[in-house]
Amino acid sequence: MELYIDTANINEIKEAAALGVLDGVTTNPSLIAKEGVDYNKRLAEICEVVKGPVSAEVISTDYAGMMKEAAVKRKIADNIVIKLPITIDGLKACKALSDDGVRTNMTLCFQPLQALMVAKAGAFLVSPFIGRVDDVGEDGMDLINRIRQIYDNYGFTTKLLAASIRHPKHMVDCALAGADVATVPMSVIKQMLQHPLTDTGLKKFVEDYKKAFGG
DSSP: OEEEEEOOOHHHHHHHHHTTOOOEEEOOHHHHHHHTSOHHHHHHHHHHHOOSOEEEEOOOOSHHHHHHHHHHHTTTOTTEEEEEESSHHHHHHHHHHHHTTOOEEEEEEOSHHHHHHHHHTTOSEEEEBHHHHHHTTSOHHHHHHHHHHHHHHHTOOOEEEEBSOOSHHHHHHHHHHTOSEEEEOHHHHHHTTOOHHHHHHHHHHHHHHHHHHOO
16 A cells, blocks of 8 residues: 655655655645645645655636646646546546546545546546544445445556545555555654554663663
């Protein structure tokens, strides 16, 4: 499973990249607004750090506006992926860009038929939001499992990107379900390396060595 970081913070991206496990980056307008930086300049900075896919979401909600933004963003770097909402206009933009060889990430996916439609339109990635589905009393992991089955049934090549991941349990479930990609905040990446037995084991190793040899 590929691992992306979901952030627009350049320091977090550099920190994750230094771990040697980072395959890509996802951003969105909310994350950019949080950083208070020029969107396209920050995307260029990210693409210098990460050579894998970097998802750049459009702000426009109409087809013409999406295509205009995509024309600018795709010139930033070869690894830019245009992130579009799963709407009628977004699907049209997905088809047009995919036909032109531009990779797309179709976001805000909350039900299996949305994933089916974007795969038929040639999307590179689809992003179902696990945590947000859980928030409304439904089962986010059920959504992942259903999309995985649909894609496997028909041989779709669109990658299933699990998004809105809140904790390591989500990560384990996504890996077991066969999600192609997971995008997570830096806090979850750090949690994936933590276990109390690792901490106590390391402490004992160090203590035993110091007792035997001093220091």
